Amino acid sequence: MPQPLIVLVVCVMLTAFCVAAVPQADFYVAADGNDQWSGKLAARNADGTDGPFASMDRALRAVSEVRAAQPARKTPVAIAVRGGVHKISSTIQITPEHSGTADSPTVITAFGDQTPVISGGVRITGWKIDGNGRWTAALPEVAAGKWNFIQLFVDGQRRYRARLPKVGYFTIADAMQPTEKFAGKGYDRFKFAGTDIRPDWSNLNDVEVLATHVWTMSRFRIAEVNAAERIVRFTGATRHLQPWNSLPKGNRYLVENVKEALSQPGEWYLDRPAGTLTYIPLPGEDPSKTVVIAPAVETLLNVRGDPSAGKWVQHVVIRGLVFADANWVTPPEGNSYAQAEVNLSGAIVFNGARDCALENCAVRNVGAYAVDIASACKRIRVEGCEMTDLGGGGVKIGLTRLESNEELLTSHQIVRDNLIAHGGRMHPAAVGVWIGHSPHNTIEHNEIFDFYYTGISVGWTWGYKPSGAHHNIIASNHIHLIGQGVLSDMGGIYTLGPSPGSKLVGNVMHDIEAFGYGGWGIYYDEGTTGMVAENNLVYRTKTGGFHQHYGRENVVRNCILAFSKKDQIQRTRAEPHLSFTFERNIVYWKTGTLLGSNWSGDNYKLDYNIYWRTDGKPIDFAKNTFEQWQKKGQDVHSLIADPMFVDPDSGDFRLKEGSPAFKVGFVPFDYTKAGRLTKSAAPLKPAPPAFPTRYE
Numbered sequence: 203m204p205q206p207l208i209v210l211v212v213c214v215m216l217t218a219f220c221v222a223a224v225p226q227a228d229f230y231v232a233a234d235g236n237d238q239w240s241g242k243l244a245a246r247n248a249d250g251t252d253g254p255f256a257s258m259d260r261a262l263r264a265v266s267e268v269r270a271a272q273p274a275r276k277t278p279v280a281i282a283v284r285g286g287v288h289k290i291s292s293t294i295q296i297t298p299e300h301s302g303t304a305d306s307p308t309v310i311t312a313f314g315d316q317t318p319v320i321s322g323g324v325r326i327t328g329w330k331i332d333g334n335g336r337w338t339a340a341l342p343e344v345a346a347g348k349w350n351f352i353q354l355f356v357d358g359q360r361r362y363r364a365r366l367p368k369v370g371y372f373t374i375a376d377a378m379q380p381t382e383k384f385a386g387k388g389y390d391r392f393k394f395a396g397t398d399i400r401p402d403w404s405n406l407n408d409v410e411v412l413a414t415h416v417w418t419m420s421r422f423r424i425a426e427v428n429a430a431e432r433i434v435r436f437t438g439a440t441r442h443l444q445p446w447n448s449l450p451k452g453n454r455y456l457v458e459n460v461k462e463a464l465s466q467p468g469e470w471y472l473d474r475p476a477g478t479l480t481y482i483p484l485p486g487e488d489p490s491k492t493v494v495i496a497p498a499v500e501t502l503l504n505v506r507g508d509p510s511a512g513k514w515v516q517h518v519v520i521r522g523l524v525f526a527d528a529n530w531v532t533p534p535e536g537n538s539y540a541q542a543e544v545n546l547s548g549a550i551v552f553n554g555a556r557d558c559a560l561e562n563c564a565v566r567n568v569g570a571y572a573v574d575i576a577s578a579c580k581r582i583r584v585e586g587c588e589m590t591d592l593g594g595g596g597v598k599i600g601l602t603r604l605e606s607n608e609e610l611l612t613s614h615q616i617v618r619d620n621l622i623a624h625g626g627r628m629h630p631a632a633v634g635v636w637i638g639h640s641p642h643n644t645i646e647h648n649e650i651f652d653f654y655y656t657g658i659s660v661g662w663t664w665g666y667k668p669s670g671a672h673h674n675i676i677a678s679n680h681i682h683l684i685g686q687g688v689l690s691d692m693g694g695i696y697t698l699g700p701s702p703g704s705k706l707v708g709n710v711m712h713d714i715e716a717f718g719y720g721g722w723g724i725y726y727d728e729g730t731t732g733m734v735a736e737n738n739l740v741y742r743t744k745t746g747g748f749h750q751h752y753g754r755e756n757v758v759r760n761c762i763l764a765f766s767k768k769d770q771i772q773r774t775r776a777e778p779h780l781s782f783t784f785e786r787n788i789v790y791w792k793t794g795t796l797l798g799s800n801w802s803g804d805n806y807k808l809d810y811n812i813y814w815r816t817d818g819k820p821i822d823f824a825k826n827t828f829e830q831w832q833k834k835g836q837d838v839h840s841l842i843a844d845p846m847f848v849d850p851d852s853g854d855f856r857l858k859e860g861s862p863a864f865k866v867g868f869v870p871f872d873y874t875k876a877g878r879l880t881k882s883a884a885p886l887k888p889a890p891p892a893f894p895t896r897y898e
Contacts, residue, residue, distance in 0.1 A: 254284065378391045421537045468484050549570065549573070568591075583616040686895040762790070807836070
């Protein structure tokens with residue numbers, strides 16, 4: 203072959219290879235792009251006259267133009283986002299004009315195997331080092347009142363504001379009635395001991411008190427401190443006057459954002475009036491190399507339809523993006539909510555959306571929940587994502603009010619194969635996955651761990667009034683390291699209200715520790731009705747593998763409950779109907795009692811179970827011997843026998859051949875299938891603990 207022809211062939215082949223190697227999209231976004239360009243090139247051309255867009259907003263505007271011009275399009279409209287940090291100064295808005303169809307979805311995806319980071323934060327630079335080795339930076343926008351933040355991330359890891367005490371908690375010296383302003387509403391003050399709180403602290407109104415209740419923690423701003431009487435008063439109050447939301451003597455609290463307490467590496471303080479940030483570096487951190495990010499944008503992505511007009515965002519897929527550095531600032535009145543911190547929204551919010559998906563994305567370093575699937579949403583899928591270092595919780599689904607209009611009811615979401623970890627870093631009562639008044643949701647194959655309250659919470663009706671949380675499937679989730687002794691009255695999976703058609707199947711829950719009472723695996727709370735728990739493994743809990751406060755006709759079947767510290771099974775309230783059926787389960791323990799709390803009456807049914815206490819002590823059945831218990835009609839076909847686990851102390855709950863569990867009809871299940879289907883590509887860098895844990 204002549205040499206010029208060889209060169210031509212090689213060039214053609216290389217050109218074809220390069221074209222094939224570039225992921226094809228309609229529009230491209232790059233950190234070094236330009237919104238004045240066409241956005242149709244993946245990279246800037248040779249003479250710098252054309253290339254990718256610089257912003258998602260511009261790319262979305264281009265999508266809306268394509269949708270208006272090609273309403274019958276049958277192929278996707280795709281935006282490919284190149285790697286690097288894409289700083290945003292306002293929320294990215296996806297609206298109905300960006301919608302796709304089943305045949306032509308709108309796809310926003312990472313470019314090839316690159317990792318684009320959508321950041322709502324600002325990198326802090328211009329550090330000066332004082333004589334004590336502290337870093338300081340001037341922030342004019344803060345001094346001008348245009349910006350505030352209460353989170354800081356250093357090389358991707360959360361750092362905390364200066365806090366007191368340095369170890370453990372302070373405790374309330376005495377309770378006080380509310381001031382006149384909050385009479386009949388909530389508690390806005392208490393007495394403190396000694397000089398735990400001081401009136402001479404700098405910027406006193408920016409100092410915050412984090413006060414625990416039972417299953418919640420309020421975040422208060424200080425209004426004033428009376429040193430003579432040792433009274434601290436807040437700008438706001440607790441949400442209720444109920445005992446569980448009060449500020450009694452002995453309750454624990456922390457004081458945060460105290461300039462005078464700034465003393466340890468990793469701590470920081472923002473002098474808001476002066477606009478000065480001070481940070482004490484950890485060993486090895488270098489102001490010229492260390493990346494310090496302060497968040498500025500609260501909602502990073504808002505997928506927003508118009509439900510009142512029947513205009514939906516439909517068929518939008520977001521794939522392979524990282525959403526990071528979302529802001530949340532304590533309101534002037536503080537933050538105090540009744541349960542699960544569901545007054546908070548998310549870094550990514552869906553409203554009025556249908557048939558959309560968040561795939562293989564990451565959400566990290568955020569101030570509230572990661573994802574909020576709020577009003578009038580249907581068939582939203584969150585799959586293969588990693589949500590870590592969360593100020594609040596993981597995924598919220600639905601509302602706290604019951605929607606009677608089926609068209610506006612949030613339902614049929616799928617949350618699958620996600621990692622949801624290191625949550626509650628600012629709001630410890632937030633949960634991994636929360637479902638309000640929303641039916642027909644599937645939460646499966648997720649790993650949820652390192653939270654201070656509950657793993658998964660389903661329902662928002664206390665008692666037997668109508669509930670929108672029915673036909674929900676919670677399956678094959680791995681839930682662990684929950685509670686950690688920070689809050690009480692919580693569990694691995696927590697349910698509320700009428701729940702017909704709902705199932706908890708194949709979940710594994712372990713290492714669940716409450717501060718006071720509680721710390722259960724399966725927790726049927728007030729009014730739970732029609733819930734079925736089957737083939738779940740629960741072990742190493744504080745107060746029970748299973749607890750029912752009160753409810754109707756629930757089932758716990760073919761589960762393994764092991765190694766609860768206090769009680770193995772708890773029941774609180776006797777009612778005039780069948781509370782629950784507990785059958786074909788294995789209960790295995792070392793310490794504590796079998797049946798705790800209230801077992802009066804006989805409106806419960808236990809049978810075909812295996813019970814075994816490893817220390818050889820007699821088993822007490824609510825102050826009855828086994829024979830007396832059977833004469834009452836309970837556990838007539840059950841056995842007291844060693845189920846013959848392979849190695850339960852090491853978490854191996856497989857049954858050996860010849861186990862007596864087979865005699866009562868127990869069916870072995872493969873609990874190793876619980877958890878993620880997709881393993882993390884890189885080791886997870888944990889967020890440091892936010893609160894002192896395991897204090898009794």
